[in-house]
Amino acid sequence: MDSLIPRTRAEIAPGAVHVPDWLTPQEQRDLVQACREWARAGMRSPKLPSGGVMSVRTVCLGWHWTPYRYSKTTDDGSPVLPFPTWLADLGRRAVADAYDQLNTDYTPDTALINFYDESAKMGMHQDKDEQSNAPVVSLSLGDDALFRFGNTENRNKPHKDITLSSGDLFVFGGPTRLAYHGVLRTTPATTPEIGMKKGRLNLTLRTSGLT
């Protein structure tokens, strides 16, 4: 995204770090291609216990997430797709870079791949179905998203709104691991040339803490 505001690494809140343009264009293309393969397993809009349906379409790796629990099988009973070693390696590098560490023992074992069409968004929520307080790694591909990062108490202010563009990394852990966050909207026609025509993909890597 072209912006007058410099897009540099920023600690949005303690433990929450935004690293713009973390993925190279080639890494973004490779990830889009990987998402295409995973999507062949079927992307579904998760159903909420309230009866509502989420507007994103999702496929999971490692552990299948459906509001609000993880399981080893998908909603139709088929086994969840494996979580590849290379993705864990990418997650480890992400955490090390975001937190300026030489290395880390971060070992994510589940990923949610969310596709946003131009009308999709995600309400304010906590990622709290994991039995581990290891950080969440978020990678964005495609259209820009207006991402809201709030506080750990409730959905209200204080919160910060940032634009997550294609290639951006966002990591949240430590004191803000359970902060409320959501996606207010995406901006159509902002995707760079990375092998997807429209929409936004977001990958969140997590450590389930489950066995």
Ligand SMILES: O=C(O)CCC(=O)C(=O)O
């Ligand atoms: O799409 C995003 O940037 C956030 C996704 C998210 O919060 C989630 O999948 O839990």
Ligand SMILES: [Fe+2]
């Ligand atoms: Fe989330």
